[in-house]
Amino acid sequence: MxxxxxxxxxxxxxRLAAIREAAPHPTRWRHIVSYMLAVYxxxxxxxxxxxxxxxxxxxxxxxxxxxxxxxxxxxxITGGVSYVAYIAPALxxxxxxxxxxxxxxxxxxxxxxxxxxxxxxIATPLNAADVMVGAIAFxxxxxxxxxxxxxxxxLITGIxxxxxxxxxxxxxxxxxxxxxxxxxxxFSVTQKSDQGFAFIFRLIxxxxxxxxxxxxxxxxLPFAAQLISWCTPLAHAVTLSRSFALGTPLTYAWFxxxxxxxxxxxGTIAAIYLFRKRMLK
Amino acid sequence: xxxxxxxxxxxxxxxxxxxxxxxxxxxxVAGIDFDVRDGEFFGxxxxxxxxxxxxxxxxxxxxxxTSGTLEIFGKDPDLHGSEIRGQIGVVHQxxxxxxxxxxxxxxxxxxxxxxxxxxxxxTRADELLELxxxxxxxxxxxxxxxxxxxRRLSIARSLIASPRILMLDEPTTGLDPQARHLLWxxxxxxxxxxxxxxxxxxxxxxxxxxxDRLVVMDQAKIVAEGSPRQLIVEHASxxxxxxxxxxxxxxxxxxxxxxxxxxxxxxxxRVIVGCENGEAAHARALEHGLDPESWLVRRSSLxxxxxxxxxxxxxx
Numbered sequence: 001m002x003x004x005x006x007x008x009x010x011x012x013x014x015r016l017a018a019i020r021e022a023a024p025h026p027t028r029w030r031h032i033v034s035y036m037l038a039v040y041x042x043x044x045x046x047x048x049x050x051x052x053x054x055x056x057x058x059x060x061x062x063x064x065x066x067x068x069x070x071x072x073x074x075x076x077i078t079g080g081v082s083y084v085a086y087i088a089p090a091l092x093x094x095x096x097x098x099x100x101x102x103x104x105x106x107x108x109x110x111x112x113x114x115x116x117x118x119x120x121x122i123a124t125p126l127n128a129a130d131v132m133v134g135a136i137a138f139x140x141x142x143x144x145x146x147x148x149x150x151x152x153x154x155l156i157t158g159i160x161x162x163x164x165x166x167x168x169x170x171x172x173x174x175x176x177x178x179x180x181x182x183x184x185x186x187f188s189v190t191q192k193s194d195q196g197f198a199f200i201f202r203l204i205x206x207x208x209x210x211x212x213x214x215x216x217x218x219x220x221l222p223f224a225a226q227l228i229s230w231c232t233p234l235a236h237a238v239t240l241s242r243s244f245a246l247g248t249p250l251t252y253a254w255f256x257x258x259x260x261x262x263x264x265x266x267g268t269i270a271a272i273y274l275f276r277k278r279m280l281k
Numbered sequence: 282x283x284x285x286x287x288x289x290x291x292x293x294x295x296x297x298x299x300x301x302x303x304x305x306x307x308x309x310v311a312g313i314d315f316d317v318r319d320g321e322f323f324g325x326x327x328x329x330x331x332x333x334x335x336x337x338x339x340x341x342x343x344x345x346x347t348s349g350t351l352e353i354f355g356k357d358p359d360l361h362g363s364e365i366r367g368q369i370g371v372v373h374q375x376x377x378x379x380x381x382x383x384x385x386x387x388x389x390x391x392x393x394x395x396x397x398x399x400x401x402x403x404t405r406a407d408e409l410l411e412l413x414x415x416x417x418x419x420x421x422x423x424x425x426x427x428x429x430x431x432r433r434l435s436i437a438r439s440l441i442a443s444p445r446i447l448m449l450d451e452p453t454t455g456l457d458p459q460a461r462h463l464l465w466x467x468x469x470x471x472x473x474x475x476x477x478x479x480x481x482x483x484x485x486x487x488x489x490x491x492x493d494r495l496v497v498m499d500q501a502k503i504v505a506e507g508s509p510r511q512l513i514v515e516h517a518s519x520x521x522x523x524x525x526x527x528x529x530x531x532x533x534x535x536x537x538x539x540x541x542x543x544x545x546x547x548x549x550x551r552v553i554v555g556c557e558n559g560e561a562a563h564a565r566a567l568e569h570g571l572d573p574e575s576w577l578v579r580r581s582s583l584x585x586x587x588x589x590x591x592x593x594x595x596x597x
Contacts (some may be wrong), residue, residue, distance in 0.1 A: 017360035025363075031393040038390055039381050120377035120438075123341050124394035125367040262558055281304070 022276065024129035032134020033141065040142070050102070051146040055095035055259065056153060059088055062215070077216060081246055088159045089169055089245035090214040091235035092150050093176050096143050101205050103139040104184035105197045114190050118279065128279055132185065132271045139181040140174055147173035160245050168203035168244030173235055175260040179233035180205075182267025189275040204232075213238045233263045294319050294446060294477055295340060299349035302335050311501040312349060317446075317479055322472050324495035325481040326488045328584065331498040333481035334374065339452050340479070341371050367395055374450040376431050378423045384434055385410065385419040388441055391549040395442035403442065409558075413467060427584070429460030429569030433467065440471075447471065449480040453487060467488060487582040497587060504590045510585055516541050517581035518555035518590050522562045524573035525551055537569045538571040546588050555585065 063084030066073065070083045078086035083252075087210075111118045122128050147170045154160035160169065184200060191197075212218065212223060212234035218226055230236040236256035243250045291488060293316035302310040316503075317323045325333040337363040338344035339351060351358060353365045379597035386404055392402030400553055410416045413433040416428065423434065426477030432452065440554040450467075468491060482488050488495050489509045490493055497505040497512070505512055522542060526533070530547050538545045552573075556562040559578030566573070588594055 014360055021360060021362045028396075031396075034393055035379075035390045038386055039379065042381055042383075102333060114371075115380055116375060116377045117379050119343075120371070120391075121394060123342055123366060123369070123371040123373075124391070125363045125396065126394050127363060280345065281338075 016140055019091055021127065022129060024133045024272070025127070028126050028130040029134035029137060032121075032131055033138045036135070036138040049101055051142070052149055055091055055138045055150055058095075059060065059084070059091050062091070063087060066215075079248075085159050085246065086242070087215055089241040090212075090238040091148060092154070092169055092173055094212070094214050094242040094244075095150065095211045096147055096173035096176040097205065097208065097234055097237070098162055099143050099146060100139055100179075100181040100203070101184050103142060104136075105188055106194060108135060108185050108188040109191055109194055109197075112275075112278070113192055118275075122279055126129075129272045132189075132275050134266065136178070136182050136185055136268055136271065139185075140177045143177035143181075144170065144174045151222045154245065161247050165244045169175040169241050171243040172244060172260075175257070175264065176233060176237040176241075178264035179195050179260040179267070180263070180272055182264045184267075186271035186274050188280055189271060192216060206271070208232055208234045211235075213242075230259075233260050285331040292501070293317055293480070294354060296352045296355075297336075297349065298351075300339065300346060300351055302332075302339060302344065303347045303350045308501045310339070311499075313496075313498075313503045315496055315506065317477065319445075320472075320475055320477055321493045322468075322478045322491055323480075324488045324492035325479075325498055326483070326485070326492075326495050326587070327481075327498035328483055329487065332501040334450055334500055336498075336584050337371075337448055337481055338481070341369060341448060342366050355358075366510060368445045370442070370444035370453060371446045372432075372434075372435050372439045372447070372449045373441065374454065376435060378431060378434060378438070380422070380424045382423065383420050384415055384423060384426070387434060389436055392441045397442060405441055409440055410472075412416070413437045416461075427460070429456050429463060431463060432456060432460070436464075436467070440476075444476070446477045446479060447479070451481055451483070453482070453484065461487075480543075485587070487585050497583075497590060499587075499591050504547065505586065512583060512586045513581050517585040519557050519564075519581060520555075521579050521581050521585055522554040522556055522559040522566070523551055523577050523579070524554070524563075524566060524571065525575045527574050535573065537571065540569060541566050541571075544589070544591070548594070553585070555581065555589075 067083035074083040074086070077083075094239045118131055121131055150162065150168040151170050154169075155163065155166045182218065187196065187200065211221060211229050212232065213229070214234075218229055218235055221229065236259040240250070240253070240256050242248070295315075296546070297313060297315050299312045299314065300310055301308065301312050313336070314331075318382035325336060327333055331529065335344060339346050340353060340358070342358035342365055345359055354368065356365055358365050379390070382390065388406040388409060389402055392405065407416070410419050415430065415434060415437065418430065423431065427435065434448070436447075436452070449468075453464055456464065465487070468478060480491065492509060494508050495506070495512070496503045505516060507515065527550055530552055533547070533552065538547065538552060539552075542554040542562045544555045546553045554562055554566075559582065563576055563578065584594065
């Protein structure tokens with residue numbers, strides 16, 4: 001402030017300090033994960049159905065019921081495997097989407113707008129970016145946990161053909177959760193009430209499950225719809241997950257992985273930006 | 282952090298010069314100067330919207346200032362926010378507790394945010410539960426606690442890392458009188474233990490009871506500064522005579538009012554007269570032919586200071 005000759009280095013040093021203040025810290029976010037784990041220890045029984053049971057019920061219902069209907073035609077659609085084996089890895093990806101999206105909606109909004117604990121947390125050494133990174137990391141971890149269970153069931157029932165394939169599917173579920181949770185967290189931190197979630201879930205999440213190659217090949221859709229599908233994360237997740245489950249060769253693997261990562265990383269950056277904008281007035 | 286700080290020891294824990302916060306076209310804080318010294322109980326007194334909360338948010342490093350200087354522990358919160366926040370406990374005006382966790386878990390989780398290890402968090406948490414008389418509710422959910430208990434838990438939580446400064450935004454708003462007094466006692470104990478406390482309030486009695494020093498804020502500016510006693514001596518007379526006229530005060534002659542005491546304020550149904558001796562002033566009022574429905578004499582308070590400085594009462 002006083003010495004004119006040191007003005008430039010001082011300013012650039014300040015700019016660096018200001019960036020460090022705003023950026024996520026390499027490790028502080030883990031305290032948000034441990035906070036959410038403390039909450040989860042009390043609340044886990046409430047989410048057992050949606051995280052573990054529901055995907056299996058859907059798989060059993062659709063796989064067996066719809067499988068009978070599809071019958072001999074299945075091979076033509078699936079390229080030789082049973083209909084259950086065809087939709088199981090896709091359902092695993094779409095349940096990672098559902099779980100990731102749900103956890104990114106109400107629990108986040110509650111902490112921003114209702115119980116407002118995020119206001120208290122950003123008054124500790126954690127900054128807004130740490131809170132967002134930790135919140136997204138917890139969701140991804142929770143989905144990884146549910147996916148491990150689902151993959152184990154597929155292995156035991158013989159639907160998944162190899163342990164390596166099952167591991168690959170878990171990896172895909174983790175990326176899927178990341179790709180959906182991050183942008184939806186970004187949306188949630190801008191909301192004042194939960195009315196906006198109806199839009200997200202009815203107009204985006206639910207239709208995506210049908211138009212991403214989950215129940216039938218994406219190539220059966222009109223070209224324009226295919227294009228839209230490839231712009232969203234689930235189609236990539238389904239393609240990857242199915243290939244891991246059935247052990248079929250993958251073309252464009254990096255393209256699919258890149259798409260999921262792009263949604264996740266882009267969503268995280270948006271979440272940090274929008275959360276700061278809301279909280280640091 | 283290995284940086285050579287300037288040789289001079291900072292004279293104040295918090296130092297603001299020309300501190301300004303502008304939202305769009307509105308100045309929430311318009312160039313204020315103040316120092317908060319180590320170990321003191323410092324207050325921001327003023328009506329809602331005076332800029333107190335915004336000032337607190339700037340100190341807590343969650344609201345970047347528009348201009349001016351602000352130093353906490355000699356450091357700029359824009360550049361060292363995380364480090365500064367590690368030594369400040371903040372209690373918000375609205376509760377920000379986690380309703381799904383137990384009372385004790387609320388404390389444990391917060392200790393982690395300050396980077397404390399689990400053993401010291403547990404010890405500190407039990408200490409604080411004891412200090413704030415919450416030990417027997419440690420395992421309970423937060424939701425059913427009374428307002429006073431929730432507020433005490435919020436304060437306990439803010440103290441988990443033994444901060445050097447405790448900041449409270451309107452800490453007793455919405456509490457019943459008994460809960461208020463319990464809280465005041467707890468805060469005074471903390472102060473005696475060496476914690477520097479900064480609070481905002483729009484309650485005169487709270488500021489008068491608790492604060493060593495305070496600034497009176499009105500419309501984004503500081504209009505007076507000093508100890509409660511100093512402020513009263515400087516800006517108010519020794520005693521106050523209040524005359525009540527339920528039918529209104531407009532018809533009373535200015536000349537009459539001027540003759541009663543040193544100064545007067547005419548409110549809708551009351552005339553407040555500042556004077557040396559309230560009884561004598563009352564006698565003069567009767568001599569001048571005034572016929573109040575009721576009257577009382579009291580010592581001057583911060584309320585009178587505020588009225589004098591702004592021409593308004595605090596709850597207006």
